[in-house]
Amino acid sequence: MKVLKIKNKEIKVPIVQGGMGIGVSLYKLASAVANEGGFGVISSAALDKILSKRYSKQFDNYSAIRKEIELAKHFSKSGSMGINIMVALQKDYESSVKAAIDEGVDAIISGGGLPLSLPSIKNPKDTALIPIVSSSRSLELICKKWEKQGYRPDACILEGPLAGGHLGFRVEDIDKEENKLENLLPKVKETAKKYGDFPVIAAGGIFDRRDIDNIMKLGADGVQMGTRFLVAEESGASMDYKQAVINVKSENIIVAYRPGSPCGFPFRIIKNSPMYISAIKKNRKPRCNMGYLLMRDNEGKLTKCSAKEENYQSFCICNGLLSSSGYNSEIEEPLYTVGVVAEKVTRIQTVQEIFKELTLN
Ligand SMILES: Cc1cc2nc3c(=O)[nH]c(=O)nc-3n(C[C@H](O)[C@H](O)[C@H](O)COP(=O)(O)O)c2cc1C
Numbered sequence: 001m002k003v004l005k006i007k008n009k010e011i012k013v014p015i016v017q018g019g020m021g022i023g024v025s026l027y028k029l030a031s032a033v034a035n036e037g038g039f040g041v042i043s044s045a046a047l048d049k050i051l052s053k054r055y056s057k058q059f060d061n062y063s064a065i066r067k068e069i070e071l072a073k074h075f076s077k078s079g080s081m082g083i084n085i086m087v088a089l090q091k092d093y094e095s096s097v098k099a100a101i102d103e104g105v106d107a108i109i110s111g112g113g114l115p116l117s118l119p120s121i122k123n124p125k126d127t128a129l130i131p132i133v134s135s136s137r138s139l140e141l142i143c144k145k146w147e148k149q150g151y152r153p154d155a156c157i158l159e160g161p162l163a164g165g166h167l168g169f170r171v172e173d174i175d176k177e178e179n180k181l182e183n184l185l186p187k188v189k190e191t192a193k194k195y196g197d198f199p200v201i202a203a204g205g206i207f208d209r210r211d212i213d214n215i216m217k218l219g220a221d222g223v224q225m226g227t228r229f230l231v232a233e234e235s236g237a238s239m240d241y242k243q244a245v246i247n248v249k250s251e252n253i254i255v256a257y258r259p260g261s262p263c264g265f266p267f268r269i270i271k272n273s274p275m276y277i278s279a280i281k282k283n284r285k286p287r288c289n290m291g292y293l294l295m296r297d298n299e300g301k302l303t304k305c306s307a308k309e310e311n312y313q314s315f316c317i318c319n320g321l322l323s324s325s326g327y328n329s330e331i332e333e334p335l336y337t338v339g340v341v342a343e344k345v346t347r348i349q350t351v352q353e354i355f356k357e358l359t360l361n
Pocket residue numbers: 017018019020021022024043045084086110111112132159162163164165166203204205206224225226227228230337338339340341
């Protein structure tokens with residue numbers, strides 16, 4: 001496989017492990033991936049809660065992010081690693097970016113909305129800035145906005161409609177032929193060429209070596225894989241979560257939308273996740289006590305989350321995801337997000353075993 005080059009750094013194996021919040025991709029998973037020559041990624045989501053519990057002492061968002069990056073670097077020999085910071089986590093977005101740059105992370109990967117002002121938050125110095133997009137149109141928009149800030153993406157992740165987590169497509173567009181990853185790739189490559197020929201990393205639905213070879217033959221410079229690493233021994237998902245992924249059949253992998261994520265993007269889940277089963281019962285009381293996914297109120301202040309008010313259109317994804325990695329289970333039942341490839345997962349493997357399989361010639 002060819003080396004992936006991002007901002008003067010060489011990633012020996014062009015496999016990026018997808019950032020997985022909440023609590024799934026922490027330092028253990030990211031450093032294990034980096035040690036195999038891939039690109040490990042921590043998720044920034046709710047790290048303050050996670051580290052406060054892990055160390056029984058209060059962490060704020062900024063210090064939690066710095067600590068997790070420090071740990072990931074400490075446990076990796078010399079590999080590269082990044083942090084995934086979702087735009088939808090508006091309240092903490094700027095402090096998360098500053099913490100990651102201050103700790104010298106190799107890359108900030110940002111999606112879950114368009115990271116239009118990312119380069120202006122702080123001089124990234126050696127940290128690469130990598131937006132996640134679902135079309136050439138959104139990449140073009142980001143490139144134009146970033147050029148005004150004197151910056152071009154160091155790479156981009158193209159995430160197709162088969163991915164786990166939030167999807168950057170309207171529900172009615174998810175199954176369209178034109179939105180298949182391989183059909184989106186050529187235009188995204190063209191846009192990347194226009195703005196400095198940065199690498200395009202393809203994500204969503206990639207499971208084995210054949211999938212990797214196929215998409216790289218079509219022009220991808222690397223791949224990002226989430227679900228495959230969700231069931232790695234080193235992932236922070238609970239045992240029940242990993243078992244649910246191993247057991248799931250394709251007909252039980254659905255896209256949740258009304259009720260769905262309060263940020264309004266379709267969200268792929270296992271249909272019989274305990275939280276989803278009870279969330280679709282209309283008389284259930286909302287249980288959100290978090291405040292990560294806040295939107296602006298009439299006065300422009302970040303105070304609103306629909307999951308605080310009703311449980312019909314939206315559910316509290318923050319508590320549901322925290323619960324699925326072993327936190328806050330007294331407040332909420334687990335919610336299991338997966339990509340379509342979950343149906344192919346048959347067992348828990350170590351990161352080393354996964355890499356062995358994927359890199360065998
Ligand atoms: C459990 C899980 C959690 C995820 N969390 C995030 C996240 O917090 N931010 C993000 O940008 N993408 C998230 N994703 C998407 C992954 O980073 C990755 O791009 C995607 O899963 C790729 O598709 P695949 O699962 O088919 O490999 C998540 C995916 C999974 C499976």
